[in-house]
Amino acid sequence: MKTKRFKRVYNEGAMAVSEIFVDQETGVNYFFHSNGNAGGLTPLLDKEGKVVVTEIADTSF
Template identity: 65%
Template sequence: MARDDRFIKIYSQGTLNITEIWVDRETGVNYIFHASGNAGGLTPLLDREGKPVVTSVYDEE
């Protein structure tokens, strides 16, 4: 797997204030990315109990 294939964007919302959800294909961990203007941040997406959200590993090829 090439380096640029490790993460896949599964959700995107907004144009100026962007919110995206990315999934790591190797671990299944979901990450949330939010950007507004020149600032942005990425963090693991957590469930109600504070544990990372993990989905089945994507293999869309």
């Protein structure tokens, strides 16, 4: 069985939805926000503007 590449690690909202996904191959975190039929996806950044990367072993939760 092949593991899914992206794992949702955070979710909030019903009409306006905010989610964070982790790429299980690279560890890069992505922020997704949608409201109605509009949405956007971007890499999640820390306070220094660097891409948030989760160690792959940490995505097994």
